[in-house]
Amino acid sequence: MKILSWNxxxxxxxxxxxxxxxxxxxxxDIICFQETKAQDDQVAEVLEPLAGEYNWYVSSAVKxxxxxxxILSKKEPIxxxxxxxxxxxxxxxxxxxxxxxxFYLITTYVPNSQGGLxxxxxxxxxxxxxxxxxLELEKSKPxxxxxxxxxxxxxxxxxxxxxxxxxxxxxTEQEIEGMxxxxxxxxxxxxxxFYPQEIKYSWWSYRMKSRDRNVGWRLDYFLVSDQIVPDxxxxxxxxxxxxxxxxxxxxxx
Numbered sequence: 001m002k003i004l005s006w007n008x009x010x011x012x013x014x015x016x017x018x019x020x021x022x023x024x025x026x027x028x029d030i031i032c033f034q035e036t037k038a039q040d041d042q043v044a045e046v047l048e049p050l051a052g053e054y055n056w057y058v059s060s061a062v063k064x065x066x067x068x069x070x071i072l073s074k075k076e077p078i079x080x081x082x083x084x085x086x087x088x089x090x091x092x093x094x095x096x097x098x099x100x101x102x103f104y105l106i107t108t109y110v111p112n113s114q115g116g117l118x119x120x121x122x123x124x125x126x127x128x129x130x131x132x133x134x135l136e137l138e139k140s141k142p143x144x145x146x147x148x149x150x151x152x153x154x155x156x157x158x159x160x161x162x163x164x165x166x167x168x169x170x171x172t173e174q175e176i177e178g179m180x181x182x183x184x185x186x187x188x189x190x191x192x193x194f195y196p197q198e199i200k201y202s203w204w205s206y207r208m209k210s211r212d213r214n215v216g217w218r219l220d221y222f223l224v225s226d227q228i229v230p231d232x233x234x235x236x237x238x239x240x241x242x243x244x245x246x247x248x249x250x251x252x253x
Contacts, residue, residue, distance in 0.1 A: 001253045004028040004238075005107060005146035005220060007203070007246035011036040011068075014243040015046045022243060023050065028250065029074050032096075032107035034148045036060070036068035043070055059083065061093040068093045069107050069147070075100070084133050089126060097137070103228060104137045108147040113169035120174055123150075127178035131185065138186060142225035144253075145187070148203075148246065149221050151175040153189065156199055157218040170219060187223040190235035190251050200237045203246045211245075220249045228253075 004026060008014045011033065014022075023031060036043050036058070043058045050056075054072040059082045061067040071080070077098040083090030094109045108130060113120040134143050152171050155161035164171045183189060191200075201216025210216060224232055233252040241247050 001029045002027070002250060003030045003032070003105070003144070003146070003222070003253065004248045004250040005032040005034070005148075005222065006241075006248040007034040007109070007148040007220060007244060009035050009037070009244045009246065011038050011043055011046050011070075013037075017243045019046065019243065020049045022241065023072070024053075026238075026241070026248065030098075030105065031072045031248075032105070032146050033070040033072070034068075034107065034109035036070055037065050038068060039064060043068070047072070057082075057096055057098060059093040059096050062091045066092070067109055069096050069109050071096045071098050071105065071107055073098065077105075084129050086129055089129060095130070095133075097133075099141070102141065103225070104141050104143045106134065106137075106143060106145040106147075108145060108149070110148060110150045112150050113172065113175065115169070117169060117172065120169075120172065124174050124178060127175075127181065131182055134182075134187070135185065138225060142228040143187075144222060144224050144228075144251075145182075146220075146222045146249070146251075148219055149179065150219055151179050152217045152219065153179045154192075156197070157201075159201070159215045159217070170217060182223055186226045188226055188229050190222040190224050190229075190232055191218075191237065191249070193224075193229065193232070194235050200239065202237050202249050206245055220246055222249060222251045224251070 058070045152158040202220040204211035204216040
């Protein structure tokens with residue numbers, strides 16, 4: 001089974017760049033999207049050509065054109081839920097959870113701490129609440145969580161660690177500690193499990209030709225329950241796929 005995750009930075013924008021053809025070429029069993037920036041009906045309109053190929057499950061923000069997540073699956077899940085059950089969080093369409101035979105799959109678009117780190121306290125609470133959601137599900141089945149987690153966990157995960165540390169959203173002590181807490185519980189960073197020293201990024205700023213120069217960050221992850229890590233055959237970052245300021249990441253299970 002191939003599972004992918006991709007922050008689209010606007011599903012309607014990527015649709016104009018050939019999203020449907022890209023999805024078919026990637027041929028994943030499950031593909032998770034973040035930052036769809038569209039309402040449920042708008043996402044469905046974009047994905048309509050895939051009807052009969054994929055089932056899709058969409059969570060949109062109350063605020064139009066903002067955030068939003070989705071799961072597309074060739075196999076129909078046993079059940080699907082949306083959000084974390086916490087109203088403060090669930091206004092922004094940041095979580096979809098799908099239950100399959102042998103695992104739960106969560107896709108998430110973790111809040112950005114924003115300029116001046118003004119949303120950092122909210123982000124810290126989010127990390128705690130997401131982990132609680134994962135651990136509650138873990139009591140019945142292993143959990144895989146994927147998405148734009150808006151943190152570069154180690155210095156190897158961004159081009160300029162020293163100049164960004166504790167200044168730039170996504171690379172502060174608090175956000176790194178949040179990721180540490182996921183990994184200290186019962187989860188493994190799948191990409192680092194296979195490639196502990198490889199320098200590879202999943203996001204590049206649109207400014208200053210950052211992608212051309214590979215000045216990027218690894219913000220997109222698959223965290224896998226430790227109990228099913230032996231079932232994961234590979235993890236990968238698809239730098240060659242364009243259409244967004246992020247590229248897809250994935251695992252084979």
